[in-house]
Amino acid sequence: MAHYAEWFPFLPLPPLPAIYGLDPFGEVVEIGTQVKSIKVGDRVYVNPGTCCGSCHSCRCGQPINCDAYTFLGYFGFGPRSKQVFVDYPYAGFPEFMTAPASSLVKLPASVSYKAAARLGYLGAAYSALRKAGARAGMSVIVSGATGVGHEDLWRCETRNCSNACVSSPPRGFTCCRPAIARWMNGCAGTPTAWKPTYSSMQ
Secondary structure (H helix, E strand, O other): OOOHHHHOOOOOOOOOOOEOOOOOEEEOOOOOOOOOOOOOOOEEEEOOEEOOOOOHHHHOOOHHHOOOOEEOOOEEOOOOHHHHHHHOOEOOOOOOOOOOHHHEEEOOOOOOHHHHOOHHHHHHHHHHHHHHOOOOOOEEEEEOOOHHHHHHHHHHHHOOOOEEEEEEOOOOEEEEHHHHHHHHHHHOOOOOOOOOOOEEOO
């Protein structure tokens, strides 16, 4: 975060000193008087994507086009993000944080906090594939082998896409679908002797 103002001068950042932390989870300890769908004691994941909820884009189900759209504890995307940072100044690293009720995702008992920490990446991957219309028999290329890129590979596998490759431009390597299931198992900590084979991209 030390270099964000230099790297992304066009993105609104939280005023310093700031408390960062993306994709937090925990237990609700207090709620506002108008909150009806969440109660104290609920286990939740906090979706960092926050919007105003009342503009045309939000009402049309396109919150990322809201000029207040902000990743809590990270950076904003529009001019009204500065106010969001004022309204919700603490992100995931402190012991307590505040968040709008609309950003809370209730976790069933079967979902651990460790698994909940991946919801942001899974959601981004799922949303990208859904918007692209990925389905059985299609070929998919994911440019950028980040956490989201690897989640995209897993989602391609679950959607029965016939071919899926993820590229990592800085390293210049690619990992393709036949290895996905075994490779993801290895990444998830499942004991395996198999290691992925990467091929150089020209």
